[in-house]
Amino acid sequence: MSPEAALSDVLPDALLERIRGRAAGYDRDNAFFHEDLEELAAAGYLKIFVPASDGGLGLGLAAAAQLQRRLATAAPATALAINMHLVWTGVAQVLAARGDSSLDFVLREAGQGEIFAFGNSEAGNDSVLFDSRTAAVPQAGGGYSFTGRKIFTSLSPAWTRLGIFGKDASAGNGDGQLIHGFLSRDTPGYEVLADWDTLGMRASQSNTTVLDGAVVPAERIFRKLPVGPIADPLIFAIFACFETLLAAVYTGLGERALTLAVEAVTRRTSFKNGGRSYAQDPDIRWKVADAAMAMDALYPQLSTVTSDVDALADHGGQWFPKLVGLKVSATETARTVVDLAIRVSGGSSYFRGSELERLYRDVLAGMFHPSDDESAHNTVANAWLGPLEPG
Template sequence: MDRADAAPAETRVGETLTPETLLPDELLETFRARAGGYDRENRFFDEDFADLVRIGYPLMLVPREFGGLGFTLRQAAAAQRRLAAAAPATALGINMHHVLVGVGHTLRLRGDERARGIFEQAAAGEIFAFGISEAGNDAVLFDAATTAEATADGYRVTGTKIFTSLSPVWTRLIVHARDDADPRAPLVFGFVARDEEGIEILDDWDTLGMRASQSRSTVLRSVRLPADQVLTRTPAGPNPDPVVWGVFGCFELLLAAVYTGIADRAVQLAAELAGARRSRAKGASYAQDPDIRWQIAEAALLRDGVELQLDRLTADVDALGSAGAPDHGPRWFLLFSGVKHRATETARQVVDIAMRTSGGAQYSRGGELERLYRDVLAGIYHPSDSESVHAAVAKALLGPLEP
């Protein structure tokens, strides 16, 4: 698998970019025009990916001194929100690369030298993917069914990872695996290269929504994990390891950004469609109907609450290592999972309202709102799910369940 071009033609060195200038409206319209075809054909967003590489989008969170765009996490979330409003599956797919570069961002803010290796690989054109999810592993990041066997130069990793977004293009896959030789820190985290022997990517992605993400299963059969690509070893269960913290936080926040982008577009579509439809009985636009107006306003109010929380929490992460850094302590994990939960559930509510207010024509296959209705459902399956979020908050407030 070839690496992405490490020096895109439109990356302007020294120029201050924003989410709006990096993703101008004209480019977003191009992405939006392609999204229906990707969904219909159940294929990867090849053309979108080429355009994103061309503008330097995979380098968004890479610092300028490493050849990147130097975005903060707050700016990256805003960019992902813009992209998701045009092409949700494209945004969800590239999100997983940004999560791993985001880990480098949080490590750098802490003064952790492990950030350098992540940035250097991203700047060299490597595309990261997320090999954490496993069938039946509801502990997700905090335990693994995949096994790691220690060798003289690292580990051999065996297991199956599901929901591996960017399957057609990734070159580096972060995996976690269990090595019980050290019961105090059995979980190994690190990157495996796509060209290692023993990797099989299954053609098993045929889903209700988010089809262009092509989040296929990845089978690992004694795949080499070199010692210099190991990021950390940790205990099982929630822990404050900086790598685990970074993975968890960036995953939840950037995922929340994607689903907030879907909500943005649903509100916009609901308003446009209300203005375009006319009531035969009342002889007026549906935009003048008090019930329709109330529902669309409710959708916007729901979206606004998530927007503010997402903006604040990404800014809090960006403040790590500074004098003004907030001290959320053990609440960080609750805040991260809480904003993801709120963003995905709110997006579902907002899209549902948009469907209700936009007439029966939106029930037909092929429309943008119909596709958003399917895409947004994927949010209920991303960790942290609703059950685990509520259990964690209840434990923090009420203590653990009695045996």
């Protein structure tokens, strides 16, 4: 299936408009997007990366990114949460395309209707995937018990499989070993806190998950890695899917803000200029043009990076700069475009319930997703200049 066909077949206009119609209510009520999830699952949206042989659509990252961009124009919080399922299924697909079958079971189970979520983020862990504050303790039979606190666990009310990792301090010659596995919903030893009361992206219900001895059996442990940066295919696959799909969501958010800005300035009229449309005001036109040019630079960047992942392009040491650079470009561009949209739309956009008011709050979440601005710039600087020399 081509990306163009996927856009219309998997996410048709009628479904997109129903999702758009529910977004304000979810935000107002701080409620999870149950109806959106049900409809998206029925449409096969959660099986984007699942091969046709397992009942899926067999699409790649470029197509998935365009679908997520489209979904985010209707409901950014819904798209952001769906990302977490698509990250894991995308990681499995990216690995499989490179000859690594270790997560093929993820694709099979997603094809059977399981919903995956991303439970790796930890407060205060600026090492991200290269260390963990969660304890992973070996158990008889090869499993591990996990004790720690995971934050921003999107899809909290709905996931059936939670990807987690922790550190086995007893392994690795005293340096520790990072243990990756999937926790099933019916496993005892964890608690989902009802603590998601945030400024924006409220429908994602990205609650904190407290692990208290939750056991992942040996057959659900899929990677053991040394602490610290390592060139493992899993790390590349996670960064590739996480950063690009995040970028897709914020690209869609910015795209919607630009559309709303154009609608607003065309609709608004100037009293002092005899009722002429603000679309005829040179200053307003300049701001709209600025927003449009910013978005025009983002679309090809998203398309190129995701297409290169699908094509198994070899960018060597430049891969991570390209991925984090795309994420930062998308989140920062979206913030700029939303700000310009509000400036040209007038005071009505300041009122609670305005779509632009919601987008203004939603877009701020972009600065908190990894890689953050500081980490991304450090990654890019190291790639071009080498690491900092010891002082």
